[in-house]
Amino acid sequence: MEWPRRTVEYTSRLCRPVTDKVLNILHSILGGLSWEYIRDPNILVNDAFNTSHQNFVDSCLIAFLEREVGNFSSYPKVDWYTEELRDIKNHLDLINELYDRYKIVDLKLLRNQTRLRYKLEMYRAKRKAYDKTILNSSNQQKTMWDIINSKRKPKKA
Incomplete structure (x- = not known):
């Protein structure tokens, strides 16, 4: 009788890798945006915050593209x-x-x-x-x- 060998399972998942190149892209995207609306007295603080937050989220989604990476299960x-x-x-x-x-x-x-x-x-x-x-x-x-x-x-x- 031959015993089954220990195998390791390969799985994949989506992630957004953080590298120096991606951080530079994020920095340039955020640096290219106009932030003057924050100082505008006619805009409510909540609206300014929500706009800033959405700009940041959108910039992150553009800079940090999803990649499928594989990993090996660490459990036998x-x-x-x-x-x-x-x-x-x-x-x-x-x-x-x-x-x-x-x-x-x-x-x-x-x-x-x-x-x-x-x-x-x-x-x-x-x-x-x-x-x-x-x-x-x-x-x-x-x-x-x-x-x-x-x-x-x-x-x-």
């Missing part, structure tokens, strides 16, 4: 990786960032507890997936040993 495509594990991992990453920034003892304790929970849930998810694979196999003993042997470290020569 294995049958045991669940949404719950993904959520715990995201939570753990956030706690790690906060602890690295502020070095608070309570954050360190929370980080350690969350890391332990993540490892435990990952262990449970793997066991559940492997149990399911073994139960659905026609040769359960061979499948079990294939799983065990795939997790062993290679012998040193």
Whole structure:
């Protein structure tokens, strides 16, 4: 029995990249606009603000063109990786960032507890997936040993 290889999913999304060139374009667009209406005493403050805001939004939409960029999913495509594990991992990453920034003892304790929970849930998810694979196999003993042997470290020569 051959085990499926870990694959990474390719997805694409729309974004507006910020580069020096684009910032220069935005600067030239905004610099080319007439802002004299702001000082006009006949225009209400709300109208002047709304016009300024709309000018800025329109300039950004012109300068920052949408581009489709591809990215690779950072989560492995294995049958045991669940949404719950993904959520715990995201939570753990956030706690790690906060602890690295502020070095608070309570954050360190929370980080350690969350890391332990993540490892435990990952262990449970793997066991559940492997149990399911073994139960659905026609040769359960061979499948079990294939799983065990795939997790062993290679012998040193």
